[in-house]
Amino acid sequence: MASERNFSVKPYINLREKLAQNFSAHPQVGLYLRHHTAVIDKFVKDCAAFAKVPPTCAIAALGGYGRREMFPYSDIDVAVLTPEGLSQADQTAIAEFVTLLWSLGLTVGTNVRTKAETLKITASDITAATAFLEARWIYGNKALFKDTHDTFLQELDSRMFFRSKMLEMRQRHQKYGDTPYALEPNIKEGLGGLRDLQVFLWYAKAAGYGTSWKEMAQAGLITGTEAYHFTQCTHFLRELRIRLHLICGRHEDRLIFDVQTALAKNAGYKPKGSLLPSEALMKRFYLNAKNIVQLTQILVAAITEKLFRQAAPRFVKSIDNVFIARGDILDIKSRDDFRKDSTNMIRAFVLFALHREFKRMSTNLLRALWHERSSIDTEFRSNPINKKLFLDTVKLRYGPYHFLKNLNTWGILGRFLPVWRRIVGQMQHDLFHIYTVDQHTLGVVKYLRRLSHSSYAHEYPLCSQIMNDIEKPWRLTLAGLFHDIAKGRGGSHSELGAKEVKAFASNFGINPQDADYMEFLVAQHLLMSTVAQREDITNPEVVERFASKVGNKERLDGLYLLTVCDIRATSPKVWNAWKYQLLTDLYHSTLLCLEAGGEPKTRAGIFDEHRKKACELIAQTGMTEDVRDAFWKELNIVYFLRHSPQDIAWHTVELAGCSRSQDPVVKCRARRKGNVCKVLVYTHDQKDLFARVVAFFEREGLSILDARIHTTVHGWALDTFLVQDKRGRDLKALGASIEKNLANVISSAKPLPEPKKGKLSRRGRSFPVTPIVEIERDESQRSWVLRITCNDRIGLLFAIAVVLARHGINLATAKISTLDERVEDVFLIDGPALQNPEGVVQVENELIDALMNAA
Template sequence: MADFIENFKKLSAELAEKFMTDGRVTSYLSAHTAAADQCIREIAREENLSGDYALVALGGYGRKELFPYSDLDVMVLCDHDPDQKEGEKIEHFLMRLWDMGLTVGSSVRTVDNALNESSRDITVQTAILEARLITGNASLFAELQKEFFRQMDAAGFYRAKSLELRQRHQKYEDTPYSLEPNVKESPGGLRDLHVLFWCSHAAGMGSTPEEMLAAGTLSAQEADKLKEAHHALKTFRIYLHLMAKRHEDRLIFDLQNRVAKAAGYKDTEHQLAGEALMKRYYLTAKSVMQLSDIFMQMFEDKFFDEGYVKENVIDRTFIARGYTLDITHDGAFKDDPNAILRAFYLLESSAPLKRLSVSLLRELMSARELIDEHFRQDHANKSMFLQIIKMPHGVSHALLDLNQWGILELFLPEFRHIVGQMQHDLFHTYTVDQHTMRVVRNIRYFSRSEYAHEYPICTRLMQSMKDNWRLVLAALFHDIGKGLGGHHEKIGADILKAFCERFEIDQETTDYLIFLVREHLTMSLVAQKQDLSDPDVIKRFAEVVQTEDRLNGLFLLTVCDIRATGPKVWTQWKSQLLQDLYWQTLPLVRQGGAPDRQSLLLQRQKEAGKLIVEAGVKPEQIEAIWKTLTLQYYLRHTAESIAWQTVSLAKFFPTESPFVATRVLAQNAGIEILVYTPDRAGLFASILGFLQKKRFSVLDARIYTTLDHKAFNTFVVSDNGSRDINQLARELEPELTEWLTHPKELPKTKPGKLSRRSRHFPLQPIVNIEADETGRNWLLSVTCMDRIGLLFDIATILNKYHVNLQTAKIMTMGERVEDVFLIDGEALKDIPTTVAIERDLMEVLTPNL
């Protein structure tokens, strides 16, 4: 290998070491680019290539922004199509570039080829836009540049790049606030700035902030913000590459703290270094999004002028020009500060208006300093904010824009601390403020008929609810107590109370809002962690809710909150659990009382019996099965579930052989499995071993032993992949029957491997065993990281100590589980043995990090 390639690698390492010391971004990128240029020139000279051809740097390399592990994009520009000998020579040259240790992107083109390709492919056109001569035939490169810009269609280029930007934003869910953002591709990342520079360059309006300022494209303030954001994002990217020692543009959890420490951030009493780094990143991304909105709209106006549009003066501050809301004069907000909030109200409440003008957005960026304590206490501003909350349409858009432009946190100081705040847990995907905005969006979806097909019950409740704007306000405040220490729902309720007093909201509405925020976790916890077939559970929940209006609001807020948490958290099973809890509670809050257990037993038997007879089962068959069951069984199952189980079993009853039946639950929420077989030690663990082997997640388990010593167990499982759920249900019956008929040796328990995200947020398992209210049973509560085989390991430990499991409630939140088991057994009456069980569970639940 030639010395100059080794010299390049040595210099790259020295530049990286120097950057880690001084953090000088521009000098690093310039020096790294210059080092690559020199190495390529030396290789070209050695290959006798430089005189006949133009070697051209493209893309980021062309911009002189060669990051530590960026691709080396090089085009060999020829004055004619190379013959075989010339082609082999060029190919050998390009192969040698790989020896530099970087990924090489290469192309060989004539001027005509390059121009034709760029006219057909926007990616090629963008690359050539930033082309730079490294060495070789300067006149050939000049010819390419001249013809390229002569045929450049700036308007067409802008349209293509804006569509590309929109598609990329949609890929990243239109938010820069994911917890592991891509500093290059995510909304608000480097690519957004590149699009601005490209469109400006194509239009002859400057390709850098300095050139754009000189051309009058942007103001001095905007140029400073653009340079600051660009510098910050480049800093993030260099550190990411150096810390990862590869081409890595994602601020993944594994790297956040390492990058933060390398960049000089330090842990404080209230904030980790990684959190401070991410806060800075989110503020930078927000600034980029603001600048992008302004300049992309400016290019739109330049290239696609509407021509004559009807103007409509709204008031002394605003004028409507076609579908654009504009200000009547410079300094409009200084003359009328109340108009800051009014702008967002007018935009969303006036059907023809679709956007804010460039001049209005620029004024808005400067006018934020007007939002002081006097502004916040102004009755007109408080009234306007509530008008926005109460709008029939456009509420979520208005709040999203108010947050995006930094108005919301200035007007509501209590909102400020959650802006860009990370959530260090295993299930949230977004920062607290963005999660909040998504909850608001979900709530507003339920007021629109076009979304009625998704959750018809939610749409019906929302549209029939009096003053449903209250839910928007509750959503806005539901997580506002996060990061302040203590229980965030209680802190949030206190913050909301102060807000209601400040905004003079009546006492009845205030009480309703405080209830929703204080209890916004309750319905989810009851539905997922408690036995919904137990009438006492429903009765206690009804006593908390008290009214139908509160039940409706809490149900809607809970659904919207879980759905906004992350793509993996909301499932059809959780939807079904919440609906079950809602429908069982509704009669109690309407009637104000709950039936006793005996009445409930008779009611369930009557309803189930009717369904069973309709299915063709004879009364004597029903009696034969039911006389082996006790009250406990009926309290654990709904009438519909009792009917399905009885009908399924009636064809084979009585039997000493294992019997398995399955059915797919409504909306494919899961597969319900009925297992009827002679009871034996380790049966539950054996079934779980089978389900683990078949890659199922157990969502619910109910263990029951009949009076004639048969296991009468039911499970609800979901698929861990994307297999056909109906086919899986059909295959389960014979396979599980065979497994039970010829039991296999079970695998040993061992701590399982964790996902990358779980390893970054290590969660010490919590195990607690305590007697229930009756003193006859015990509750085992387990909180730990989720993994395949977790429930099997728990069952194996319980089996070791001859502890019987009656019910299992599985609550999965992202990659964390909070499971509750109802258990009994002689071992639990002995304290040392109970401690031993807890110790063994802790050992098997503690992950290998």
């Protein structure tokens, strides 16, 4: 528009920049928000005047803008209230006004409605009602605004408003992971964020309890101490959000890894002990969020009791001289009881775990707990009664997880077990954990406890069966609680954690046999995952070594369950059906080895066993022995050792009838669990075949999880790949596409493309992994093991394959392990280039160059 070109936005941009500079020099949160709101107010008024918005209309600020909390890149949310029957000229003026608002470069949210339309939408839409609750007149017809807003407040049902906001908050928490302890939390929308605080200020305003924490305390809804802590928590988040916006130069409410270091430096954080400035900042954030979670739970209980007063529950029962049951609420008779005897604090959580009929704790109980928890001291920790209460509750069949979780939520666990306090809010600077150490640990305990309950038996039936057969499953709960207790100290956290659980067992009177069991599990909690994902578990020597370290079935059972739950609690991206299958296969193989007295099977024994089982499976298909044996003549003992009987039977059925075909044969077999396909490739062996197949899979968006490479006696490639589709495509159609298109790619034998420069993900750039390449002889001295660790990126496996092909290196097996953004791949290889040290060094150097070729 011509008028827009004549409207100068430069003065407002200059004012915003000056405010940012002033804040950087003198960070006064309240002052910045008020002054920035005033700048936006002037901008909106000037836009309205310039566009000639008719004086019969009213312009109001909504939401955060309405309550004068304009952060650097907050949205400009405004409502235009109009009389009935606007003229075309007035409509044009309002449209021009809205267009002008966008010229400042901020996101704009507007609605244009009459009084009737506004009241109708706010009566049916909780989001619209919330925004209009904080509406503030800026320009135009003040009487129209006041009349509309007053009517809205009169018609607002505070009970329904609170109920709707609680339901909305629950949905929001689920959307953002239902935890404040994510490593990249959203400080506005996440649990323990600004929005959680605003919800209660909204309710207080709707119900007439005031518009600030101080006024809520004066109204008796919270105590003065609670109001002080609410104010401090709010101030911390507001300051953090202002700094975050200014550093990013955009509307950004996530504490993403990219900015955590810069944000910590900007906020003045210094290294503290072993903590980096960014870790110190995040630890402060998590403790602030935890305080908000505690305070809001108290406030929810207080509002619920005040707002939804009902007749006294029919069931009121005195539990003892301290606690009372009021229906499904656990209450305390006197708030002084925690001060008189601090043991009652831990008893509250014990009773809550024992009595599953309790749904929540009363406001009085929570408030007393929050105010008295600081009295937990050395005497409390050394009290044998408290130790016994803790241990007895951990041993319960139902309730240990929620008992530990609630103790942690209310800050009791870290005070009772000082070693736990060190990991509260402790970040994990790696590419696969998505929670702090304490929250990951509680996740492990949760998954362990789920295995004890029949309602979850369908998830992992074998694990549930093993758990129910285990004696004293509480030992696993404690091993889970301590497995990462020494994270962040430097050195081996497994070894240090084993010492901590040993000290705990001694302090709490646990017998030496049970203590040894827990110590073993903590010390070796990474062992099974490492062997399953990095070694060839079809190799009997690998299984025998693992079995010798485990020693017996009891330890194997515990280690298997702890490993499964540890990986599950790491991240949904890390845990998958393939990893579960690897662990389960290793469990079964190790169990057989232990039952055989730890004696490894001979190569001849495994050869005979695989042939026998494969023969039984093939016979069920109706294939004759002559056809089967004719195909098997092309296979040697190595093939039978490296493939399962099921795969041998599948290969035979698919290939025996076309073993003399000159065209490539590609067959797929889908497995819906984990969304994976097994792909069989049978063709004349050709140079660069592995690289060509890898390039095809990467182009099709398929991740290779495992590869078995074999060359038959007559020189044909018989390769099997396990691939995973992360796009959720129909596996039957995908399999048909792979069979057709991969066969065409192999037949064409076109020159390989040059490896492209892969781009690291945002998280990968924040946590770069120094590429590690190791080539060494395997224990048989017949082949070499290539181990690669680096950041994941598109085209990585193809780049590795090209280097191997360039040096004529043959691949026997490949185990591709991706831990979210971190790759830990293991290849079994051989070739003339590896026969001398110089050749090995050259291959390693070229692989490192290929791994570092990332944007």
